[in-house]
Amino acid sequence: MDLTPIFAQPVAHRGLHNRGNGVIENSRSAFARAIQGGYGIECDLQLSGDGVPVVFHDPTLDRVAGQSGAVSTLSAGQLGRITLTGSSAGDCPQTFSAMLEQVGGAVPLVVELKHQSNDEAAQQLATAAVKAVADYEGPLVFKSFDPELIKHTRRAGFPGAIGIITQRYGDEYSKNRLNGWERFSLRHLLHRPSTKFDFISCDHRALRLPMVRFLRQGGMKVMTWTVRSYPEEDQARPHADQIVFEGFLPQRA
Secondary structure (H helix, E strand, C coil): CCCCCCCCCCEEECCCCEHHHCECCCCHHHHHHHHHHCCEEEEEEEECCCCCEEECCCCECHHHHCCCCEHHHCCHHHHCCCCCCCCCCCCCCCEHHHHHHHHCCCCCEEEEECCCCCHHHHHHHHHHHHHHCCCCCCCEEEEECCHHHHHHHHHCCCCCCEEEEECCCCCHHHHHHCCHHHHHHHHCCCCHHHHCCCEEEEEHHHCCCHHHHHHHHCCCCEEEEEECCHHHHHHHHHHCCEEEECCCCCCCC
């Protein structure tokens, strides 16, 4: 499976956003800036209340949309009428299909499927996302932290590459959500026989994890997130094949 187009250029984390200039993450404006700059785009998908994949990171609206409530309780139409807080262009959350139409194959897409509250919703998200890209022409991969979402995406018939996202799982959020064995298994990618992931997306602070190093030495591609400065880029480059960046414009190497 040729991943060369996906790894050809740095990938803008949630688009080339800049809140200070009114360009909000995962917005039409952020994606337009990434396309103009020739950068790949990383984006996130949540499932709306009526089963439509929408481009949004959090499970709730609070942080980015300035109001309370879960994304999963609103229809895609309702979400599309909520202005993202601080957007100078008045951007609202897009459906995945609308975002695909906007990008139109101009730059590579790295699409993260976000963990859902239950397995039924996870299956719905994977199935709907795969259906949305059935006729898409352009470099595109899916990835997820959730091994089950990777399996659901493959079962839904996606023929392209699917990646696993990993980290050290030592943060408080991970400790509160996962038990020790679950964190160990995810950290060391022990699910690989069942997920059969095609590439790794690894926290730049965890690139020296043994399994990440082992698989990369064996030829598996590794991208790393979220790189926010030139020193971080310099440290990550020897251990990864491409970076996912935010807050600065990286080198083109």
